[in-house]
Amino acid sequence: MDSAIWVTLALTLKVAGCATALNLVLGVAAAWLLARRRFPGRDLVDAVLTLPLVLPPTVLGYYLLVVIGRRGWLGAWLHQAFGIQLIFTWQGAVIAATLVAFPLLLKSARTAFEAVDPQLENAARVLGLGEWAVFFRITLPMATPGILAGALLVFARSLGEFGATLMVAGSLPGRTQTLSVAVYEAVQAGQDDTANLLVAITSLTCVAVLLAVGRLAPAARAR
Amino acid sequence: MGFDVDIERTVGDDRRGRFRLQVRFTTQARRTVVYGPSGAGKSLTLQALAGLGPPDRGRIAFQGETLFDAEAGINLPARQRRFGYLFQDYALFPHLNVRQNVAFALHSGWRNPAARGRSDEDDPVERWLRSFELTGLAALRPVELSGGQRQRVALARALVNTPRALLLDEPFSALDAALRQRMRRELDELLARIDIPVVMITHDPEDLGWFGEQAVHLLDGRVVEPPVEPGG
Numbered sequence: 131m132d133s134a135i136w137v138t139l140a141l142t143l144k145v146a147g148c149a150t151a152l153n154l155v156l157g158v159a160a161a162w163l164l165a166r167r168r169f170p171g172r173d174l175v176d177a178v179l180t181l182p183l184v185l186p187p188t189v190l191g192y193y194l195l196v197v198i199g200r201r202g203w204l205g206a207w208l209h210q211a212f213g214i215q216l217i218f219t220w221q222g223a224v225i226a227a228t229l230v231a232f233p234l235l236l237k238s239a240r241t242a243f244e245a246v247d248p249q250l251e252n253a254a255r256v257l258g259l260g261e262w263a264v265f266f267r268i269t270l271p272m273a274t275p276g277i278l279a280g281a282l283l284v285f286a287r288s289l290g291e292f293g294a295t296l297m298v299a300g301s302l303p304g305r306t307q308t309l310s311v312a313v314y315e316a317v318q319a320g321q322d323d324t325a326n327l328l329v330a331i332t333s334l335t336c337v338a339v340l341l342a343v344g345r346l347a348p349a350a351r352a353r
Numbered sequence: 354m355g356f357d358v359d360i361e362r363t364v365g366d367d368r369r370g371r372f373r374l375q376v377r378f379t380t381q382a383r384r385t386v387v388y389g390p391s392g393a394g395k396s397l398t399l400q401a402l403a404g405l406g407p408p409d410r411g412r413i414a415f416q417g418e419t420l421f422d423a424e425a426g427i428n429l430p431a432r433q434r435r436f437g438y439l440f441q442d443y444a445l446f447p448h449l450n451v452r453q454n455v456a457f458a459l460h461s462g463w464r465n466p467a468a469r470g471r472s473d474e475d476d477p478v479e480r481w482l483r484s485f486e487l488t489g490l491a492a493l494r495p496v497e498l499s500g501g502q503r504q505r506v507a508l509a510r511a512l513v514n515t516p517r518a519l520l521l522d523e524p525f526s527a528l529d530a531a532l533r534q535r536m537r538r539e540l541d542e543l544l545a546r547i548d549i550p551v552v553m554i555t556h557d558p559e560d561l562g563w564f565g566e567q568a569v570h571l572l573d574g575r576v577v578e579p580p581v582e583p584g585g
Contacts, residue, residue, distance in 0.1 A: 249442070249444045250444050250447075252405050252440075252444070253438070253444040253446070254446075254457070255430070255431040255432050256403055256405070256431050256434075256436065256437075257457055257458040257511075257514070258432045258435070258458050259432055259461075262463060268446060272447070272448050
């Protein structure tokens with residue numbers, strides 16, 4: 131029993147870690163575009179990207195099945211072309227967690243980017259820097275505290291993801307069963323000891339994450 | 354030998370009101386002061402020279418080289434114009450210390466210069482820090498500096514990569530009256546030493562007397578001729 135819990139915890143951390151890394155790349159890129167570029171349909175893009183925040187996770191899970199399921203348009207192609215199947219795999223759980231937590235990083239990173247004075251970027255341009263160098267030497271380092279705070283929220287949210295993960299990855303113990311799904315299964319099966327332990331681990335981890343966010347937030351505000 | 358400017362630019366929208374800049378001037382002197390009240394279009398003019406805000410029409414040339422030509426579709430990016438620019442609030446990089454700010458333009462690539470320098474006497478950054486009396490402040494962040502020190506850092510940062518001209522945006526407006534006189538004298542001496550064309554924009558008539566070998570008077574987005582007497 132005990133070793134099963136550690137396997138579940140390790141799997142959950144792996145899924146949440148991968149979802150956070152994926153979100154760091156996608157969320158920072160999207161946030162920069164929304165904060166610094168004007169393009170037609172920007173408000174619509176913003177609304178669509180924020181949608182996972184308000185949609186029920188089961189609805190997101192359903193969308194994911196439609197897209198990456200065995201007969202989904204992307205899923206069918208992946209299966210035919212590469213033999214890749216995402217449904218009922220931990221990679222599928224990563225995609226579910228990434229999607230559900232995406233707006234959290236997007237919002238934090240966008241706020242952080244918007245707080246960077248465009249005059250500083252202009253100063254760097256006059257000093258001879260190209261646009262990529264301006265981003266990596268001025269914009270990104272100044273926005274880093276806000277982005278990290280968003281990444282921690284994404285991590286915490288991914289740890290607790292339930293609805294979309296269950297629909298996409300299922301609940302295969304040791305393979306796709308994450309903490310929150312295991313809690314549900316334990317309660318259903320009347321295993322109160324297991325449920326208590328899982329709940330304690332999850333709660334402690336989330337408290338630690340929120341404390342870390344609290345330490346980062348003042349640094350972000352001080353700019 | 355200096356700037357040849359003939360530009361038009363309209364900013365704003367119907368809701369907040371529009372402002373139309375329409376200026377034409379040529380600078381012959383080493384030091385040119387673009388003088389006018391706030392809202393006259395001085396900043397837009399200086400940004401156009403630096404490549405930070407392209408005009409809608411017209412052309413800008415520097416020493417015979419075309420920097421901007423709307424009809425020919427030429428707009429040299431700011432990073433290739435090689436001008437030093439002193440921003441009104443100095444725009445020092447708050448996440449970098451004094452040494453990193455000064456060394457900024459000497460490092461190409463995607464990484465910022467190191468926070469600590471070599472203790473090498475001949476290091477160009479060390480020499481710049483020394484000549485601006487910033488050696489003791491090298492490890493400090495911009496928030497820890499006084500107004501006068503900030504201006505010295507900003508000037509050193511703008512001059513390290515030997516710009517072809519220096520553009521100054523209201524260089525003394527962020528300073529109190531006593532410091533303003535001292536920094537005017539310091540800047541005056543510095544400009545005499547570096548000997549590159551300078552364009553300063555200001556609303557302060559006293560700057561005209563100090564730096565205005567040639568004056569361009571702006572009012573409501575236009576060059577006014579003949580020049581109104583400073584303060585009168």
